[in-house]
Amino acid sequence: MTQPQTQAVRPKVTYIKGDLVLFRDVERFWLGLPGHTFVxxxxxxxxxxxxxxxxxxxxxxxxxxxRAGIDPDYMRLLPAADAMHDIDSAPLSEPDAGAMTPAAVAWLRQHLGKDSSALPARP
Structure with a gap:
């Protein structure tokens, strides 16, 4: 007995000026050439x-x-939540700042400066 095939359904997305997207040069992709996916x-x-x-x-x-005339079927929006995940999930309770990613450390330094009193108290 054969299994029914499922196909992913991509929601219709309208992109606006300034959106960051991942896009694929479809010809390079299907020819198996490197360098086919770009931001x-x-x-x-x-x-x-x-x-x-x-x-x-x-x-x-x-x-x-x-790059002109890109087909939106070969584009995907790059959500800000994905780009900022490391900062959003930084282990603020870690005593070792090296355990955090460099982006999270940079964000903390920028917002807190030398005053660490704004950090939440340890439980």
């Missing part, structure tokens, strides 16, 4: 005259290169 910033959206599909122009952040 980009949305610059604008536009509708293709023939297909009426909404496409996006991005700036590839690693190379500061403009």
């Amino acid at each position: 980009g910033r949305v610059e604008r959206s536009w509708t293709h005259a023939d297909t009426r599909k909404v496409l996006y122009d991005l700036v590839e952040l690693s190379a500061n290169r403009h």
Whole structure:
């Protein structure tokens, strides 16, 4: 007996200028070439005259290169919550600041300076 195949359903997302996205150069991906996935910033959206599909122009952040006509089927939003997870989950009760990620330590130093009285008391 064969198992029914399931297919992931991607919710419809509309990107706006300034959104950070992960996007894939689909041709490089299907050809098995390296360097097919990039982080980009949305610059604008536009509708293709023939297909009426909404496409996006991005700036590839690693190379500061403009990429035009990116299909949103090959884009995914990079949520701020994921980027800030290490800070949000930093072990503030750890006596060793080295146990925290550098980003969490930097955030704490910036917000607390030399005054550690704002830290919560240890239970």
